[in-house]
Amino acid sequence: MSSMQTSLVQRVLGFVAGIAIALAMSLPAFAHHGWAWAEDGNSELSGVIVAAKLGNPHGELTLEADGAKWIVEVGQPWRNERAGLKDDMLTKGVKLTAIGHRHVDPKKRVFKAERIVIDGKTFDLYPDRD
Numbered sequence: 001m002s003s004m005q006t007s008l009v010q011r012v013l014g015f016v017a018g019i020a021i022a023l024a025m026s027l028p029a030f031a032h033h034g035w036a037w038a039e040d041g042n043s044e045l046s047g048v049i050v051a052a053k054l055g056n057p058h059g060e061l062t063l064e065a066d067g068a069k070w071i072v073e074v075g076q077p078w079r080n081e082r083a084g085l086k087d088d089m090l091t092k093g094v095k096l097t098a099i100g101h102r103h104v105d106p107k108k109r110v111f112k113a114e115r116i117v118i119d120g121k122t123f124d125l126y127p128d129r130d
Contacts (some may be wrong), residue, residue, distance in 0.1 A: 038101035046097040070109040075125040085123040
């Protein structure tokens with residue numbers, strides 16, 4: 001094999017190794033943004049918003065419920081908008097109920113909302129899920 005061919009092979013292998021490393025590093029983030037970390041059964045969590053970070057890849061509310069702070073994952077901006085849920089409805093002091101799934105680890109106070117109820121109005125973020 002010529003030195004030019006060896007150099008090309010080394011570059012291709014380096015590129016493939018770089019992609020493999022990037023994919024491996026992204027798996028924890030991918031797993032978090034999916035549903036694998038959440039319990040199968042639906043739960044409800046009611047409380048008051050104490051902080052909100054909205055936007056991509058999804059919004060996160062800090063909800064104070066029963067004296068504990070929970071992270072409630074809401075939808076991506078387009079998903080919230082499609083459900084009729086506007087950013088100004090998810091501000092500090094708003095009382096809401098999240099219907100969805102708790103983290104499988106009971107020590108983690110993380111909740112993925114399928115539906116949000118504010119003042120008796122339901123916002124269905126994931127209408128395709130039961």
